[in-house]
Amino acid sequence: MFCILALDSRNRLIAVEQVHRGSVNRTAVFPRQIAEASLKHRATAVILAHNHPGGSPQPSAADRQLTKKLSAVLGDLDIVVHDHIIIAGHDQYYSFAETGGME
Secondary structure, three states: OEEEEEEOOOOOEEEEEEEEOOOOOOOOOOHHHHHHHHHHOOOOEEEEEEEOOOOOOOOOHHHHHHHHHHHHHHHHOOOEEEEEEEEEEOOEEEEOOOOOOOO
């Protein structure tokens, strides 16, 4: 599952929207879907989040590439991506912002 947390200009939560639900081991996320959801909620910033059902929160190369692409696309729309969080269950997560991956 891939979600966005839409934030206003004061970084207050406006909405949480599930943008896509994938299969057991894969989900296809398209920048257009993320941009549409962000604009629909009039977000000025977002936090991206998705799960890894396999149990490891470590990002794949595709996760890293998607984060860069979404940051660029949304940045062109004046929407800041504050973080991309991967949730793996049992209190395990990976935060791109905490590990310097949002630079």
